[in-house]
Amino acid sequence: MRAADGGDDAAYCRLLQALAPVVRGVVRHALLRAGAGTDDAEDVVQETLLAIHLKRHTWDRSAPIGPWINAITRYKTVDALRRRGRRAEQPLDDVVATLAAPPAEDGLSRRDAERALATLPGRTHQVVRSISLDGAGIGETARRLGISEGAVRVALHRGLKALARRFGGESA
Amino acid sequence: MRTEDLIRALAADRPRAVPPLPRLLAAALLAGLVVAVAGFLVELGVRADIREAAGTIRFLVKPATMLLLAASALATLPALARPGGRAGPGLLLAPLALAAAVAVELAVTPSGAWGGRLVGSNALVCLVAVPLLALPLLLALLGALRQGAPERPGRLGALAGTLAGALAAALYAIHCPDDSPLFVAAWYSLAIAVTTLAGAAAGRRLLRW
Numbered sequence: 542m543r544a545a546d547g548g549d550d551a552a553y554c555r556l557l558q559a560l561a562p563v564v565r566g567v568v569r570h571a572l573l574r575a576g577a578g579t580d581d582a583e584d585v586v587q588e589t590l591l592a593i594h595l596k597r598h599t600w601d602r603s604a605p606i607g608p609w610i611n612a613i614t615r616y617k618t619v620d621a622l623r624r625r626g627r628r629a630e631q632p633l634d635d636v637v638a639t640l641a642a643p644p645a646e647d648g649l650s651r652r653d654a655e656r657a658l659a660t661l662p663g664r665t666h667q668v669v670r671s672i673s674l675d676g677a678g679i680g681e682t683a684r685r686l687g688i689s690e691g692a693v694r695v696a697l698h699r700g701l702k703a704l705a706r707r708f709g710g711e712s713a
Numbered sequence: 714m715r716t717e718d719l720i721r722a723l724a725a726d727r728p729r730a731v732p733p734l735p736r737l738l739a740a741a742l743l744a745g746l747v748v749a750v751a752g753f754l755v756e757l758g759v760r761a762d763i764r765e766a767a768g769t770i771r772f773l774v775k776p777a778t779m780l781l782l783a784a785s786a787l788a789t790l791p792a793l794a795r796p797g798g799r800a801g802p803g804l805l806l807a808p809l810a811l812a813a814a815v816a817v818e819l820a821v822t823p824s825g826a827w828g829g830r831l832v833g834s835n836a837l838v839c840l841v842a843v844p845l846l847a848l849p850l851l852l853a854l855l856g857a858l859r860q861g862a863p864e865r866p867g868r869l870g871a872l873a874g875t876l877a878g879a880l881a882a883a884l885y886a887i888h889c890p891d892d893s894p895l896f897v898a899a900w901y902s903l904a905i906a907v908t909t910l911a912g913a914a915a916g917r918r919l920l921r922w
Contacts, residue, residue, distance in 0.1 A: 554724035596862040612796030673718035
């Protein structure tokens with residue numbers, strides 16, 4: 542994270558990749574302990590990573606990073622459980638079936654992320670899609686869409702913030 | 714969407730630097746105070762006998778305890794706005810100081826006078842004016858705190874309400890003709906409880922992330 546503060550994007554990418562499985566483990570454990578299914582665990586993982594990214598200025602640079610990440614993961618998991626509770630709890634059979642089934646480790650989110658991505662407005666949607674799903678860089682995306690790199694950065698940042706907001710179904 | 718895809722997008726995004734929370738809070742307090750002081754001067758004004766009153770301990774205890782409460786709330790806000798942060802025991806200072814003042818007041822005044830001092834002459838104005846003066850402060854504070862990431866948004870909002878209420882009460886104290894700690898403990902506390910509850914309700918809605 543300190544390297545990322547200094548503008549080292551590759552180090553930041555490695556940090557997030559290393560964090561993802563840890564966060565995934567914590568989220569699954571918490572969901573199971575709450576007696577909930579882990580179908581949408583990956584949604585919570587992605588939501589947590591988004592929050593870590595967008596709220597990284599709230600990490601006190603003089604404190605260890607572990608408790609900070611744990612707290613964010615906890616908050617997002619509880620938030621997801623609360624939301625799901627409102628949506629109507631799943632029947633117990635489903636939970637048992639989920640427990641028995643081998644956990645999907647493909648890192649694919651099921652519902653929320655797709656839905657949230659789909660609701661982004663045109664240009665923002667194109668930029669986020671190009672960089673995340675197509676794996677294009679900032680420069681390549683700018684060339685492809687015929688806009689400046691600055692505009693790509695702005696659209697990307699705006700898109701990620703909108704994703705974080707809509708993830709939780711804030712508009713719902 | 715795969716998590717790896719999302720991470721690619723996150724790594725490509727370089728967020729603009731956010732000013733540190735204490736600076737945002739300072740700016741919010743300044744803006745809120747300008748509005749609150751203007752409202753105070755237009756609608757209430759300083760009490761007529763301020764010169765004599767300012768020399769009495771009873772009068773001075775009012776703004777002193779309120780400013781102590783405001784300072785301890787302000788010192789605690791950043792910790793509650795941060796994931797993993799915890800509130801310290803500092804928030805107990807002002808209530809303890811006020812309790813001590815009440816004890817002294819009970820000791821030095823005859824019990825027959827307690828009732829009159831408790832009820833005072835201006836309680837209703839206090840209950841209306843303090844929350845109204847606190848409103849601009851609370852709104853500005855909530856705006857600044859949206860940059861934070863509180864684990865308990867309601868609790869952070871409540872603390873912001875306490876801070877706004879305490880500052881408003883310190884301001885109102887310059888107008889208020891009732892100087893007994895008994896009055897302060899009853900009515901100022903009640904007014905700050907109102908702003909605290911309002912802050913909690915607003916925080917639960919506005920400070921989620």
